[in-house]
Amino acid sequence: AQSVTQLDSHVSVSEGTPVLLRCNYSSSYSPSLFWYVQHPNKGLQLLLKYTSAATLVKGINGFEAEFKKSETSFHLTKPSAHMSDAAEYFCVVSDRVDMRFGAGTRLTVKP
Amino acid sequence: EAQVTQNPRYLITVTGKKLTVTCSQNMNHEYMSWYRQDPGLGLRQIYYSMNVEVTDKGDVPEGYKVSRKEKRNFPLILESPSPNQTSLYFCASSLSLAGVLEQYFGPGTRLTVT
Numbered sequence: 001a002q003s004v005t006q007l008d009s010h011v012s013v014s015e016g017t018p019v020l021l022r023c024n025y026s027s028s029y030s031p032s033l034f035w036y037v038q039h040p041n042k043g044l045q046l047l048l049k050y051t052s053a054a055t056l057v058k059g060i061n062g063f064e065a066e067f068k069k070s071e072t073s074f075h076l077t078k079p080s081a082h083m084s085d086a087a088e089y090f091c092v093v094s095d096r097v098d099m100r101f102g103a104g105t106r107l108t109v110k111p
Numbered sequence: 112e113a114q115v116t117q118n119p120r121y122l123i124t125v126t127g128k129k130l131t132v133t134c135s136q137n138m139n140h141e142y143m144s145w146y147r148q149d150p151g152l153g154l155r156q157i158y159y160s161m162n163v164e165v166t167d168k169g170d171v172p173e174g175y176k177v178s179r180k181e182k183r184n185f186p187l188i189l190e191s192p193s194p195n196q197t198s199l200y201f202c203a204s205s206l207s208l209a210g211v212l213e214q215y216f217g218p219g220t221r222l223t224v225t
Binding site for chain 1: 115144146151152153154155156201203213214216217218219
C-alpha cells in the first residue's frame with residue numbers, strides 16, 4: 001500500500017524568501033511522484049513530476065523538487081516566493097493504478 | 112483547448128434526491144476518475160475507469176455510482192444523497208494508467224446536501 005505524508009498543514013513565508021514544502025512517501029514499488037497546486041476556487045494543476053529519471057525535477061513557476069530514495073522524501077522548493085504562489089499544494093504518489101494524495105499544505109505569502 | 116469539464120459547478124440539494132454530476136474530457140484519455148476533497152483529508156478517490164465499460168471502486172465508493180458508456184464521459188451518480196456527501200468533487204483524466212502519466216483535473220463541483 002502507498003501513502004503520502006505532508007509534514008506541514010500550513011506554511012507561511014514572506015515574499016522574496018525561500019519556500020520549502022515537505023513530503024514523505026511510502027511505496028512498495030518504484031513510484032511516480034507529483035506535486036499539484038490548487039489556487040482558491042480552482043482545479044488542480046500539475047507543478048512537476050518525478051518518473052525515475054533525474055532526481056532533481058524542475059517544474060513550472062520556478063518550483064523544483066528532489067527525489068531522495070534513502071529518505072523517502074520529495075520536498076518542494078522555490079528560491080523566492082511570490083504573492084501569486086499562495087495556494088494549497090498536494091504531494092501525490094502513484095504506481096500504475098493507485099494514486100494517493102497527501103492532505104495538502106496551505107502556503108501563505110506575506111507582503 | 113484540451114480540458115476536463117464538469118457540470119454543474121455548484122449544487123445545493125436535499126437528502127434523498129437523486130443527482131448526477133457530469134464529467135467530459137476532449138483528450139481521448141482512457142483513464143478517468145472521481146475524487147472528493149474534504150478539509151484536512153486531501154483528495155480521496157471514489158471510482159475510476161480504465162476504459163469504456165471498465166470501472167472499479169476507489170477508497171470511498173459507498174453511496175456513489177458511475178458509468179463509462181463512452182470514452183469521453185464519466186458521470187458520477189448519487190442515488191440518494193446524504194449530508195455526509197457534502198464535499199468538493201473533482202473529475203480527472205489521464206492518457207493511460209495513472210502511474211507514470213499525470214492526471215488532468217476538472218474545475219470541481221461543490222455539492223451541498225441539506
